[in-house]
Amino acid sequence: MNRRARIDVAVVGGGVVGAACAIALAALDLDVALVEAIEPQRWAPDKADLRVYAFAPDNARLLESIGVWGDIRTTRAQPYRRMRVWDAAAAGELAFDADAFGRNELGWIIEHGLLVDRLWGALPEAGVHLNCPGQVDALEQHDQGVRLHLDDGTRLDARLVIAADGAESTVRKLAGFDVVTHDYAQRGLVAYVQTQHPHQDTAWQRFLPGGPLALLPCTEGRSSIVWTLPDEEAKRLLAVDDDTFNRELTRAFDARLGDMRVDSRRVAFPLRRLLAQRYLQDRVLIIGDAAHVVHPLAGQGVNLGLRDVAALRDSIRDAQTRGADFAASQRLLRWARTRKSENAAAAYAFDGLNRLFSNDGVAVSLLRGPLLGLAGKLPVLPHALWRRAAGL
Numbered sequence: 001m002n003r004r005a006r007i008d009v010a011v012v013g014g015g016v017v018g019a020a021c022a023i024a025l026a027a028l029d030l031d032v033a034l035v036e037a038i039e040p041q042r043w044a045p046d047k048a049d050l051r052v053y054a055f056a057p058d059n060a061r062l063l064e065s066i067g068v069w070g071d072i073r074t075t076r077a078q079p080y081r082r083m084r085v086w087d088a089a090a091a092g093e094l095a096f097d098a099d100a101f102g103r104n105e106l107g108w109i110i111e112h113g114l115l116v117d118r119l120w121g122a123l124p125e126a127g128v129h130l131n132c133p134g135q136v137d138a139l140e141q142h143d144q145g146v147r148l149h150l151d152d153g154t155r156l157d158a159r160l161v162i163a164a165d166g167a168e169s170t171v172r173k174l175a176g177f178d179v180v181t182h183d184y185a186q187r188g189l190v191a192y193v194q195t196q197h198p199h200q201d202t203a204w205q206r207f208l209p210g211g212p213l214a215l216l217p218c219t220e221g222r223s224s225i226v227w228t229l230p231d232e233e234a235k236r237l238l239a240v241d242d243d244t245f246n247r248e249l250t251r252a253f254d255a256r257l258g259d260m261r262v263d264s265r266r267v268a269f270p271l272r273r274l275l276a277q278r279y280l281q282d283r284v285l286i287i288g289d290a291a292h293v294v295h296p297l298a299g300q301g302v303n304l305g306l307r308d309v310a311a312l313r314d315s316i317r318d319a320q321t322r323g324a325d326f327a328a329s330q331r332l333l334r335w336a337r338t339r340k341s342e343n344a345a346a347a348y349a350f351d352g353l354n355r356l357f358s359n360d361g362v363a364v365s366l367l368r369g370p371l372l373g374l375a376g377k378l379p380v381l382p383h384a385l386w387r388r389a390a391g392l
């Protein structure tokens with residue numbers, strides 16, 4: 001087959017970030033194609049996805065603006081109204097409450113699979129052309145745009161290509177973007193758990209020497225854990241039987257919600273930082289995990305990717321309002337610089353927290369309690385931290 005199409009924008013990768021981007025840009029009357037390698041499985045309520053996100057309010061507004069938020073929120077999104085952060089080796093606690101910000105909730109806990117499902121459901125109505133299953137084999141850049149060669153022989157001529165094809169991005173590699181990576185030698189162990197006492201609509205995080213243990217409140221009284229552990233420790237905790245795991249988990253969580261019982265498979269994924277050195281090269285730009293992978297301790301991975309989308313949509317809409325070329329490099333360069341510096345600042349802040357708290361050194365341990373205590377006592381600090389995390 002040797003089909004050929006001319007379009008305004010080709011988005012490669014139809015995860016949460018790529019699918020949201022395709023719909024948001026199609027809503028600006030652009031002709032948009034989405035290329036995705038693997039058709040996502042339909043989400044079903046009885047097949048809970050182990051990958052869940054603490055979803056920030058500014059990104060809820062983005063999804064609302066593209067018409068998918070109402071359905072996601074009512075289908076299965078658990079609001080969380082409080083956050084509690086404390087350290088195993090020091091006194092002091094950091095507390096965030098929605099009331100203090102005049103809000104009903106700080107955010108929502110939502111499954112990855114539900115987000116993808118509802119975004120994909122909205123693609124046809126948005127007028128997005130779908131190439132799935134489809135992979136990019138080669139790309140050629142020229143003055144007016146980019147030609148993508150797909151594995152089924154299709155050629156797409158686009159004025160702009162947006163790579164949202166994840167941490168191993170093929171487009172990023174084909175276009176020659178450089179990245180800097182760092183292996184944390186840690187894994188994120190995820191599972192659903194039942195707790196003896198209710199989760200109180202609260203997101204909990206306890207810092208331990210091996211890494212933080214987060215508990216995110218889910219619907220029907222369940223919770224989801226993301227337990228950051230050194231590689232070998234993660235492997236061991238994947239292999240132990242449920243009773244042993246439950247005992248170790250309850251102890252690691254300081255029995256704050258009583259006994260804990262694992263209620264699903266346990267899966268661990270390797271953790272690393274990846275930062276692209278630029279986000280734009282001629283008419284190819286990169287967003288989401290293709291551009292930045294961060295430590296999960298602040299639950300910001302998907303939130304940062306969706307902020308790339310919101311900022312890009314605003315930049316393109318502004319160009320259209322002024323009658324300017326939306327794909328002009330000067331304008332996109334401004335977007336690229338701003339997003340790169342915000343994402344890098346977030347990535348290094350999470351690094352610093354990970355290093356500060358996953359550290360047994362006496363001097364560092366002595367610092368942690370006062371830091372948490374101080375942060376908790378200055379009302380303006382949690383406020384500022386929260387506003388930053390929520391993108392408000």
Ligand SMILES: Cc1cc2nc3c(=O)[nH]c(=O)nc-3n(C[C@H](O)[C@H](O)[C@H](O)COP(=O)(O)OP(=O)(O)OC[C@H]3O[C@@H](n4cnc5c(N)ncnc54)[C@H](O)[C@@H]3O)c2cc1C
Binds near residue numbers: 017
């Ligand atoms: C187990 C786990 C738990 C996580 N927990 C959290 C959390 O609590 N909070 C949080 O914010 N983040 C979390 N993350 C990170 C979060 O999942 C990512 O930041 C987010 O998925 C990035 O979205 P994305 O759309 O950029 O990339 P991806 O979700 O990786 O999507 C990329 C898409 O591109 C497609 N693709 C890949 N290559 C090609 C190609 N060559 N051609 C066409 N299509 C291609 C893939 O099939 C996929 O659909 C977690 C990650 C994992 C693995």
